[in-house]
Amino acid sequence: MKVDLRINGVSRTADIEPRKTLLDVLRENFLLNGTHAGCEHGVCGACTVLIDGEPVRSCLMFAVQADGYEITTIEGLAPAPGELSVIQDAFCETHGLQCGYCTPGMILSAHALLQRNVTPTREDIVEAISGNICRCTGYGQIIEAVQFAARLRLANTPRQAAQTDKSVAEAK
Amino acid sequence: MKPAPFDYVRPDSLAEACELLAGDDDARVIAGGQTLVPMLAMRLARPARLIDILRLPELAGIREEKGSVVVGATTRQAQAERDPIIRASVPMLARVLPWVGHPPTRNRGTVGGSIANGDPSAEIPLVAVTLSAEIMLAARTGPTSMPAEEFFIGPMVTSIDQGQCVRAIRFPVWPHRRIGVGFFEVSSRRSDFAFVAAAAQVALDEEGRCLDIALGLGGVADRPLRLDMSSLAGTVVDAASAADAINAACADLDAMSDLHASATYRRRVAGVLCLRALEQARDNAAAKPAKGAR
Numbered sequence: 001m002k003v004d005l006r007i008n009g010v011s012r013t014a015d016i017e018p019r020k021t022l023l024d025v026l027r028e029n030f031l032l033n034g035t036h037a038g039c040e041h042g043v044c045g046a047c048t049v050l051i052d053g054e055p056v057r058s059c060l061m062f063a064v065q066a067d068g069y070e071i072t073t074i075e076g077l078a079p080a081p082g083e084l085s086v087i088q089d090a091f092c093e094t095h096g097l098q099c100g101y102c103t104p105g106m107i108l109s110a111h112a113l114l115q116r117n118v119t120p121t122r123e124d125i126v127e128a129i130s131g132n133i134c135r136c137t138g139y140g141q142i143i144e145a146v147q148f149a150a151r152l153r154l155a156n157t158p159r160q161a162a163q164t165d166k167s168v169a170e171a172k
Numbered sequence: 173m174k175p176a177p178f179d180y181v182r183p184d185s186l187a188e189a190c191e192l193l194a195g196d197d198d199a200r201v202i203a204g205g206q207t208l209v210p211m212l213a214m215r216l217a218r219p220a221r222l223i224d225i226l227r228l229p230e231l232a233g234i235r236e237e238k239g240s241v242v243v244g245a246t247t248r249q250a251q252a253e254r255d256p257i258i259r260a261s262v263p264m265l266a267r268v269l270p271w272v273g274h275p276p277t278r279n280r281g282t283v284g285g286s287i288a289n290g291d292p293s294a295e296i297p298l299v300a301v302t303l304s305a306e307i308m309l310a311a312r313t314g315p316t317s318m319p320a321e322e323f324f325i326g327p328m329v330t331s332i333d334q335g336q337c338v339r340a341i342r343f344p345v346w347p348h349r350r351i352g353v354g355f356f357e358v359s360s361r362r363s364d365f366a367f368v369a370a371a372a373q374v375a376l377d378e379e380g381r382c383l384d385i386a387l388g389l390g391g392v393a394d395r396p397l398r399l400d401m402s403s404l405a406g407t408v409v410d411a412a413s414a415a416d417a418i419n420a421a422c423a424d425l426d427a428m429s430d431l432h433a434s435a436t437y438r439r440r441v442a443g444v445l446c447l448r449a450l451e452q453a454r455d456n457a458a459a460k461p462a463k464g465a466r
């Protein structure tokens with residue numbers, strides 16, 4: 001079956017069997033191997049991608065269902081090849097990863113959170129990554145990484161209104 | 173963990189979907205797929221054909237009708253969670269939605285899908301039964317509907333016939349001014365299936381007497397149950413009277429036993445959570461002003 005997908009801002013076409021999940025197609029047809037295959041039945045969150053900006057499990061969606069959406073994978077977050085997004089950088093700084101298996105999913109979940117909430121509380125962060133399992137870090141440093149990323153993003157936002165200045169001060 | 177091959181069709185209208193469904197015993201409906209896709213991956217389900225109803229316009233949207241809110245079957249759980257109509261008029265549904273899976277599954281999972289799946293521990297069926305919602309169905313022979321209490325029969329077994337699909341759920345809106353809801357759940361982790369879940373809604377009059385009361389229990393029996401609390405109507409509900417009513421209603425509760433929790437545990441926790449939910453609902457209602465705008 002032919003399907004047209006929008007992946008990281010690029011239109012791509014694939015001829016695939018309906019039973020192939022979006023996860024399989026991202027990895028096998030488009031070699032976007034940053035989307036990790038963990039449990040392949042919706043438990044671990046390693047396969048998280050963004051669909052129209054919201055995190056979903058790519059193993060719980062068939063690629064033939066994914067036309068018409070903006071799909072973002074971990075490869076689509078960095079501003080340019082060889083660079084890191086603020087959140088990716090924060091994960092490095094705070095040791096938010098060990099083996100790295102869960103990391104793309106964690107970062108995409110965190111990205112979706114910070115797009116909608118610039119000053120998340122610890123509870124907001126825990127809730128946002130509650131669908132992502134990490135077997136290494138114990139989550140503490142992942143939460144720190146997201147908190148650090150939130151601060152960095154605020155600090156890097158051009159100051160427009162007093163409002164922003166206030167929230168920067170609060171975040172510090 | 174790869175599904176067996178199947179055909180995939182995405183009809184353009186509900187009529188076409190019903191037509192396809194009626195003519196094919198090996199077809200299954202897919203919408204959000206958050207339960208069906210794992211079943212396919214583990215090959216617990218092997219339909220020959222999937223009929224995708226997720227984008228059908230007839231099944232989308234949340235609308236207010238006289239005395240009720242109708243939630244289209246394909247409404248995403250995440251969308252319902254944020255919806256102002258649901259928050260204002262079906263507060264019990266808004267209250268339980270954060271307990272349904274986690275954010276990524278709520279972004280795809282639908283309200284109608286959870287109903288059709290009929291998991292005895294799922295929160296959305298619990299709300300439907302507790303509030304005496306109506307399950308609206310579509311089929312080639314035309315639309316029908318039935319009370320939620322009759323819809324759920326047992327674990328993952330519902331009254332839905334081959335050839336039918338859930339169209340919408342009609343939640344009644346209570347007319348009273350002072351309404352409060354309460355909800356408690358015990359599960360091994362927040363997003364996991366409830367061993368026991370209790371949901372309550374209470375409406376109070378100006379003097380704090382109970383005008384209407386609904387209490388439901390999920391995860392305990394083989395389907396969500398609505399408990400008879402009519403003895404509390406017209407009274408001022410206190411801990412003792414609530415406990416008496418709950419004990420009476422739970423007297424011959426047929427609790428499930430499984431790997432996670434024994435029937436005895438479930439029965440004991442059910443009594444405690446019912447009381448907490450009821451008291452929370454009463455207190456939330458009492459916190460609303462007795463006079464003035466709702």
Ligand code: FES
Nearest residue numbers: 038039040045059
């Ligand atoms: S691989 Fe998708 S949730 Fe585990």
Ligand code: FES
Nearest residue numbers: 098099134135136
């Ligand atoms: S870093 Fe290894 S699973 Fe999270």
